[in-house]
Amino acid sequence: MAAVALAVVAGLVAGGCSAGGAPSPSAPASDLASASPGAASPGAGPVGLAGAAGGAAAVTPLEPLPAAVPPALAPYYAQRLGWTTCDDGFECTTFRVPLDYDHPADGDLTLAAVRAPAVPAGAGDPAAPGERLGSLLLNPGGPGGSAVEYVEGVARTYDAGVRARYDLVGLDPRGVGRSSPVTCLDGQRMDAYTAVDITPDDQAEVDALVTAAKEFAEGCRQRSGDRLGHLSTVEAARDLDVLRALLGDERLHYVGKSYGTFLGATYAGLFPGRTGRMVLDGAMDPSLDSLTGNRTQAGGFETAWAAFARDCAGRQDCPLGRTEQQAGERLTALFAEVDAHPLTTTDGTRRLSEAQATTGVIQAMYADFLWPRLRTALADAAAGDGTGLLRLSDDYYGREVDGSYPNLMFANMAVNCLDLPAPFAGPDDAAHAVPDFERTSPRFGRDMAWMALTCTYWPVRPTGTPHTVRAAGAAPIVVVGTTRDPATPYAWAQALAGQLESGRLLTYDGDGHTAYGRHDTCLDGAVNQFLLGGEPPENGKTCGR
Numbered sequence: 001m002a003a004v005a006l007a008v009v010a011g012l013v014a015g016g017c018s019a020g021g022a023p024s025p026s027a028p029a030s031d032l033a034s035a036s037p038g039a040a041s042p043g044a045g046p047v048g049l050a051g052a053a054g055g056a057a058a059v060t061p062l063e064p065l066p067a068a069v070p071p072a073l074a075p076y077y078a079q080r081l082g083w084t085t086c087d088d089g090f091e092c093t094t095f096r097v098p099l100d101y102d103h104p105a106d107g108d109l110t111l112a113a114v115r116a117p118a119v120p121a122g123a124g125d126p127a128a129p130g131e132r133l134g135s136l137l138l139n140p141g142g143p144g145g146s147a148v149e150y151v152e153g154v155a156r157t158y159d160a161g162v163r164a165r166y167d168l169v170g171l172d173p174r175g176v177g178r179s180s181p182v183t184c185l186d187g188q189r190m191d192a193y194t195a196v197d198i199t200p201d202d203q204a205e206v207d208a209l210v211t212a213a214k215e216f217a218e219g220c221r222q223r224s225g226d227r228l229g230h231l232s233t234v235e236a237a238r239d240l241d242v243l244r245a246l247l248g249d250e251r252l253h254y255v256g257k258s259y260g261t262f263l264g265a266t267y268a269g270l271f272p273g274r275t276g277r278m279v280l281d282g283a284m285d286p287s288l289d290s291l292t293g294n295r296t297q298a299g300g301f302e303t304a305w306a307a308f309a310r311d312c313a314g315r316q317d318c319p320l321g322r323t324e325q326q327a328g329e330r331l332t333a334l335f336a337e338v339d340a341h342p343l344t345t346t347d348g349t350r351r352l353s354e355a356q357a358t359t360g361v362i363q364a365m366y367a368d369f370l371w372p373r374l375r376t377a378l379a380d381a382a383a384g385d386g387t388g389l390l391r392l393s394d395d396y397y398g399r400e401v402d403g404s405y406p407n408l409m410f411a412n413m414a415v416n417c418l419d420l421p422a423p424f425a426g427p428d429d430a431a432h433a434v435p436d437f438e439r440t441s442p443r444f445g446r447d448m449a450w451m452a453l454t455c456t457y458w459p460v461r462p463t464g465t466p467h468t469v470r471a472a473g474a475a476p477i478v479v480v481g482t483t484r485d486p487a488t489p490y491a492w493a494q495a496l497a498g499q500l501e502s503g504r505l506l507t508y509d510g511d512g513h514t515a516y517g518r519h520d521t522c523l524d525g526a527v528n529q530f531l532l533g534g535e536p537p538e539n540g541k542t543c544g545r
Helices: 071-077 147-157 160-165 187-195 203-230 233-246 259-270 290-313 324-340 354-364 368-382 387-397 408-419 427-440 445-450 490-499 521-533
Strands: 010-012 033-035 084-086 090-098 108-116 134-139 166-171 252-257 275-281 477-484 503-511 541-544
Touching: 071 090, 071 233, 090 147, 090 233, 108 147, 108 233, 134 147, 134 233, 134 259, 147 166, 160 166, 160 521, 166 233, 187 203, 187 354, 187 387, 203 408, 203 427, 233 252, 233 259, 233 408, 252 259, 252 521, 259 275, 259 477, 275 521, 290 324, 290 354, 290 368, 290 427, 290 445, 290 477, 324 354, 324 368, 354 368, 354 387, 368 387, 427 445, 477 490, 477 521, 490 503, 503 521, 521 541
Parallel strands: 010 033, 134 166, 134 252, 252 275, 275 477, 477 503, 503 541
Antiparallel strands: 084 090, 090 108, 108 166
């Protein structure tokens, strides 16, 4: 997928989608993608959890679906996949799923998938790793990250043993990428949306923020129609089960990053008996309401910022001073200056707003290989040039050089606003929450307290609520948490591993969003051993520095 800020991203929380920016050999851009259970708001930073008002309802377990396929869904499970060569040697296909699983006669959606067939060792090769194990589905996060583009970007970099025994498969979830995508705003309107002030100082700025949120929601209603009511994670997990059956696999083998962990855990909760070898990297906690989720995620970005600031302060090229405290003070002052006087850039007539400056900094928190780029961008901004921070912000949103945007943020908002009730009834609630958010995150709390207003005005009612996932009877599920993960705080991985009856917590002590595939021998080895042999790491195993 395009580089973005979701968990993807690995992911931005957005998303897990992935952190944007140029790929590095150790972490493809799509791996830095989003992690976010929540929705981005005008000029937003991380796509945060959009969800139920804090503590408004009891948290209940996700109950499994009946093991037998209902007769009305049998035709979907009986389809035959027609694979065709596409996209530089990959194989592509499409298949149908019901728009509404409870009323399958109401119409279909067409979903798109891609696969990289297993590459077995040569016949008679003594190093041959063993028989084919089936398909391994990959999801980069978001929500909104394209698994099709992700697989095409990372398949050839995957561990050779895993590649030899699995077909690597990417399914764009409903509403995403090539799977009946939702759309909301054109490029010009998105440019305006990303620049809207999300730290309003007066009533006029509050009104502008509310207007932008309403315009985004209305654009989605006009351009996406009935699909908006059927893009939930529960429905996407049911789509995964249809694909599992069409691939001929008895169990779903799966690696999900960021939001992809929420999707994978939902599958395990609904279909524990069909859950195979599952890895959930950069885990989300499904028991959180959106208010709590957004606030704790703000704390995750504060933790990541502190790590960056400490590293920066020890370098000669640090534009923020020589101590962590000094770095924080100078960043706050820079945001205030940009708020009062947006910076010129070399990108035509565009200026850098405070919202875009904040998003640019947040984007760089997803991966430490982006830290040098952030240092340069901050130095340029201090000298009056906002180009570097604007380009980081554009990477977060996936903005192309021609001014167009992928459907990442549209799908992100649509899924998040459906999965959980909005945290605020209106701007007064957001303003009331600001002090608590700022105590959690002096740098980003105010932004993240305001960022979920779009869900307040969403045109369809949410269908989900906070819940736990036990997945009783499922095979072992490996939950990976990174101690200084900005978008999916480590505590979320601890919580999910604790909820899952068969959860095994694997810790990476380090920076950045998600851990698998970043060439840590200990962690990659533990995950690969699990995928190939079915043996999970010891619960609580720690890797990294």
